[in-house]
Amino acid sequence: MDKILKAIFFCLLFLAGSTVKADIIFPAFISDGMVLQQQTNAPLWGKTSAGNRVTVVTSWNNKEYVTESDNRGYWKLRVETPGAGGPYSITFKEENNSITLQDILIGEVWLCSGQSNMEMPMKGFKNQPVENANMDILKSANPRIRLFTVKRNSTLAIQEDVTGEWAPATPASVKEFSATGYYFGRLLQEILDVPVGLVCASWGGSWIEGWMGTDMLQSFPEVRLPEKESDIREKNRTPTTLYNAMISPLVGFSIRGVIWYQGESNYDRYHNYTDLFKTMVEGWRSKWDQGPFPFYYCQIAPYDYALVTPEGEEVINSAYLREAQLNAERAIENSGMVVLLDAGSEKGIHPAKKQVPGERLALQALAKTYKIEGITADSPVYKEMEIRGDTVILSFDRTDMWITALNGELNHFTIAGSDRQFHKAEAWISRSKVYVKADMVKEPVAVRYAFENYVEGDLFGTEGLPVSSFRTDNW
Structure with missing residues (x-):
């Protein structure tokens, strides 16, 4: 025991007499291989020791930016991004440390979110394939498309970071990525000829209420907010918990816009969906504080929910949820809805035709955000x-x-x-x-x-x- 105590004493003595090198810690999505939104003042942030001077140098213009960490070690600043290009690097310096992030592209960044029809990867689910996926995966290698999948997480408290990493589009990475998101990004990259970054935060079976912050749900007294961990009985269906863990940490990372595919799990509660959806979109925009960014979404595809009375009448008609989504398009500024009435599956809630929603979402962006003339994005x-x-x-x-x-x-x-x-x-x-x-x-x-x-x-x-x-x- 005396030997152990002496060892501990000498270790403490050594640490007390030495200079401890502080690491600069970044969120997972601020890393090598990331894509930054072009032509904006992109926020970058991290954590180090309290009161440290942090200097940031961007390789595309060799410009130097300086800030200081607060009393908890947090720091944040904005850097000017050029037009699309790269790869570039960004160097972060403090008194005793320097870190350089490499292979950074400047281009178009989109957040992909929703439930399982957004989450469904190119490789498909068990017994539920994605149409033509194998050949599309084979031909998917493209270093100008970067993919980031947020790992599933559900928490009562707001989190500071997510789990995930940037990867260039290769057959191995595309296989695991959202099929709807990939087809969206692939067409964008092909037409715009710029780097495209896709961040996917989705969870199958999730309710829209789970993707909304506590403040966004204050005007919905019918929604029961969790107050303690034991209130989280279904991780993907508890109000606020997905927002806290999977969306809030991303807030501030510059994006061009959002694509969304959700609603199947709310089809039996369609009465307030339009208001919930509008409030969620406005809430996300308020948190990001970069104006009314584009928000394009899928109307849910037709599916036989197989809930019928003994007389054979449908108990719940999901057409009412589709109607609520249609009404939301009129209510939400700078939005667009893609109709999938021709791309459903009678006995499968996850249609194989994922290229259809992905490319129709891309049409919305290409026509409305990027102002490409001569194409039609909206259904009659x-x-x-x-x-x-x-x-x-x-x-x-x-x-x-x-x-x-x-x-x-x-x-x-x-x-x-x-x-x-x-x-x-x-x-x-x-x-x-x-x-x-x-x-x-x-x-x-x-x-x-x-x-x-x-x-x-x-x-x-x-x-x-x-x-x-x-x-x-x-x-």
């Missing part, structure tokens, strides 16, 4: 109806050219009279308007299109984008 949307005798005439907005019927037939319209009983209807197109009627409804008052859990949409714009399910009533 129902505008108004006119009743002429026994026929309802439907008009549409956002029809850059015309609307059309897939394979020449419209099979998913129903029509109702004042009794509110819907009947299968005949429908046809004339001069970009849809005419709807049914022999059993002589005095129609309402029409619905594709308003059910699973459906294969057949109404499109001639640019190839499907029309969302909709209804003219509010019953």
Whole structure:
């Protein structure tokens, strides 16, 4: 025992008489191989000893930036980023230390978030493949696409960092990355010809409430906020916990915008989804403090949720959630929704067609954020109806050219009279308007299109984008 005590004493004596070298610690996503958003004042931050002078030098312009860590050792500053390019380096210096981050690209950075249809990797899930994935993985090597996957985490307290690392696109890294996110980034990189960084923070089965901070949920008294660890019974379905652990640590890292694919786990609570979603988007934008950045999202794809009454009627109709998402697009500034009514899977909640949502999200960004002319990103949307005798005439907005019927037939319209009983209807197109009627409804008052859990949409714009399910009533 005396020998152990003496050893401890001499160790302490040695430390007391020596200079301890402080390390500069960065969040996981500020590292070698990262992508910084181009042409902005990009925040960089970290931790060192309290009161240390920190000097940052960026290789693209050899400019020097200086700040000082606070009494807890935290420091933060902004650096001017040039137009797209690289690789570059950034050197961080303090009194007794110097660290250089290498292989940094400057380009476009997008955050990808949501639940399993965003999380689903290119390699697919068990017994649930991604269409054409093997060949796309094979051809995926591209050092100008960088991928960062945030490891799943759910916490009561707000975290300072996440677990993950940047990797260039290779077959090995792409195989594990979000398929929707990868197809989005691949098309962006191909068209813009700049580096693209994708940060994916998603968790299958998650509720939207989990991705919202406590302050964002104050106006929703029906949402029960966790107060102690034992309140977290389902890690992906407890309000605030995913935001605390997977989003809040990213706040401040400059991004161009967000792509989002979520809603399946909220389909049975559609009544407040529009308000929740709008509040979440506005909350994230407020936290990032870089203005109303673009927020593009997927309407959930059709799926047979297999919840029916003994009479065979659907207990819950996910078309109401799709409607809530459609309404959110009108309510949220600088947003865009992609319709997937043609890309669902009747018996699989994870459709194999992941290139469809990824590239349609990219169309949103290319048309609206990057202002590429000559392309269409938005599906036509129902505008108004006119009743002429026994026929309802439907008009549409956002029809850059015309609307059309897939394979020449419209099979998913129903029509109702004042009794509110819907009947299968005949429908046809004339001069970009849809005419709807049914022999059993002589005095129609309402029409619905594709308003059910699973459906294969057949109404499109001639640019190839499907029309969302909709209804003219509010019953």
